[in-house]
Amino acid sequence: MRASVLSDWLAQRLDRGNGQPIYRQLHRLLQQAILSRELPAGSKVPSSRLLAQELGIGRNTVTQVYEQLVLEGYVSSATGRGTFVADSAPDEIVGAPDAEAADAARTRNAGAAQAAASPSSSSPLPQQAARALSTRGARLIAGAGVSKRQWGAFMPGVPDVTKFPARVWSRLHNKYWRRLRPDLLTYAPGGGLAALRHALADYLRTSRSVRCTPEQIIVTTGIHQSVDLAVRLLSDPGDVIWTEDPCYWGVRSVLHVSGLQSRPIAVDAEGINPSPDDLAQPPKLMLVTPSHQYPLGMVMSLARRRMLLEYARQHQCWIIEDDYDSEFRYGSRPLASLQGLDTSGQVIYVGSFGKTLFPGLRIGYLVVPEALAESFATASAELYREGQLLQQAMLAEFIAEGHFTSHIRKMRTLYGQRRQTLLDAASQRYGDALPAVGGDAGLHLVMQLPEGSDDRLVAAAALERNIIVRPLSGYYAQPSLAPSGLLIGYACVPDEAIAPAFNTLSDAIDATLPQFA
């Protein structure tokens, strides 16, 4: 089928009378056309304007469907040139007969991904095939989970940056730029600015019971770089890493592109819960979120912590502790870090200022065992050639002057209120039908959807209404078998906007899930 006859083919199949939203029908039909190769890899799809016109539907609907297909890896769009069926379309990845193919691309099926990028795959456009990404590149793109939108209700994982004390920050900036210190404008020594490492060591010792000297702290640009550094120094391609299932999508990409095989480990109410089968095959590394399981929110029990540490000691595994969201705990006191319980130097602790200050700052840190400190500092300078020392100096002073802890305190109160407002709105609309979990800490909660419902469709319908939520299933290794739910970030939404935004979200839910229609 040539792209030019696509409109006719679609027009014959769209059914306004069957009760299914047009958005959903169009999405399914285009997936079908691509999976069946009726729309071959490399072919151009009509512009959203043209297709909307020919089908007599809203252009917005077409745009949203195209965006969804881009996210799922079915098509890619080159600005100014149009939208094309992806070279490594999900059909080639698993030969799957249905929409779940897109999910498969997100799993760690490396062999299949290789097939996708193999030069022998029959592409109708040899020139485009020659441009093919490498195997790891194609797999990275196919599995990419990053969103096109980074700000707005209910973006998960984003703090209210408008409350950041901009005046204090500007004062510090002007101070450092007035009396310019050349050593702050050049490359960073490995590990980062000493003043910041000292301030951080004090803070982490006091607030998180982390045991460390300033020399054990390595300043990075955030969790991604911290994990990248740890993985490259402590593991080799083919090594296995335990990841929690579900876990943060972004870290999976960082692990895979460095050649690690991740083994998803189920979580229960006490956190990561390896089965006897899992325990029989010790991994090289494990990546855990003990303070606040991401994204579900449970706290790892003390018993589980002790078990993990003992297991890691016996089998010489490294534990990467992502202390995500530990600062924002409503009600109960934050638990001490896993690193603080570690007596044999097996834990690599990672944290960042992205949630406590603002994401765009790009300052994070690792705390590494003493014996590794020098190697991590050297490798960081060697691999990333870091700078931003002036910003690090500002941040060190910001912490030392007490602005950091005071900002966290204020935000904890504010986010706690917003969380309650959201919970109230949800319970008012749905009662106990859609329970929320994971709200005791952090910047988001998870609203569970009825079993069997497609949370990706709900998220897409919400986006159509300008509301950003993320489908819970996307955080699992096998989305098609995962529970259905929505990550709803409340921290960045002004108090008065929460209820209206939730109403809009509930419109999307009701329009997508028949039981609420």
Next chain:
Amino acid sequence: MRASVLSDWLAQRLDRGNGQPIYRQLHRLLQQAILSRELPAGSKVPSSRLLAQELGIGRNTVTQVYEQLVLEGYVSSATGRGTFVADSAPDEIVGAPDAEAADAARTRNAGAAQAAASPSSSSPLPQQAARALSTRGARLIAGAGVSKRQWGAFMPGVPDVTKFPARVWSRLHNKYWRRLRPDLLTYAPGGGLAALRHALADYLRTSRSVRCTPEQIIVTTGIHQSVDLAVRLLSDPGDVIWTEDPCYWGVRSVLHVSGLQSRPIAVDAEGINPSPDDLAQPPKLMLVTPSHQYPLGMVMSLARRRMLLEYARQHQCWIIEDDYDSEFRYGSRPLASLQGLDTSGQVIYVGSFGKTLFPGLRIGYLVVPEALAESFATASAELYREGQLLQQAMLAEFIAEGHFTSHIRKMRTLYGQRRQTLLDAASQRYGDALPAVGGDAGLHLVMQLPEGSDDRLVAAAALERNIIVRPLSGYYAQPSLAPSGLLIGYACVPDEAIAPAFNTLSDAIDATLPQFA
């Protein structure tokens, strides 16, 4: 031999009468003790204070020797705990009988490096062995070329950051922080801020004859991240990349840690010069510096450019063009970029603001072929989770207001004068005995040393006198076979300090090389 008896062993062997500097003798003796395993892996060496006292020599000398041994991978120091013989000491790497072992660690002898990190290597301290880095980690550390010092005469590759228009920058900063835009404080969309991509496209089209739209520009944190991204998207572990020999040490580490095999290709007066043997085995990628070969400074000829492009087109290789130092060309006009000659979309162009503004800024960019733009933008957001949009907004305005080109113009004049001052000082002291090359462009020149002289010893002797230069041999794949020379960076040295600093450097040269004593 226990560390406590090391002082006696050394005292018996140091010979003040043999004409060799004490620094050099001590360095060799410690290398011997480690290579022969008389000082076993993991053992602690005496503090510099104690050893200096017991040997009756200056503490500075001991400190410098220790620092040199750290750089070479023989020992590692943990602040507050002392200095230890490295787990992966060079003896285990190649079993080499002499000081060249350190060089071997810098070559791409992956098999040997594996042996070093193998858990079977007999370490006397099992606990430390358990802390061992992975194979790629150990290799990265063994080959690390990053310097502990990042500012001072004659640090190569660093511009004069004190001349940066700090007032303009502060004004822009205050403007953006006064009216806070939340979208500038959160995560970056893949590819970076649109305003900066537009400003950059205009600049690169005009100044560097780069053919691109703003969408083809991907903002990164610098050359390291740009190369990392290109390599991960376009190559797989085991793929071969051609690198120039010599080349920038930092990029080699980035390539190796991603599993690439680099094949060093000789350069001649026209730039990279692949032999028939090289040409018979097309690589997946090549990394070249056509505008100003780094570090030798020659410009790639038009014939060579055409040959490379045609070869890459025929064999489907990607060319990464590092347009290093292209802005600072004294006398002749800068040549157009290789990318501008490319008609088949095979060139990935990389550049950064590190040399034109200040290194600590950490903003660089890629220009990628149109067909890859979307994939690069997605992968960048997915792998690095970038931010720093406010800084990108400031930079876009800085460029649009004309400050960028005006600053480059001023610096070009200033650096041209400093280059001449340095050349005058060198020719006054050494005449034609030590010729300088590569000074037509860039921020450094290369002073050639007599054949057979050890440029690392000269650099170490200079560092002892607080002068930073880098040995040319360290930029080659096989330092032991490389020509001897010094990279001397003049850009960051105030005019009046150049001649005195060169005098100090010549003291170090004269003290190390007998022909000048």
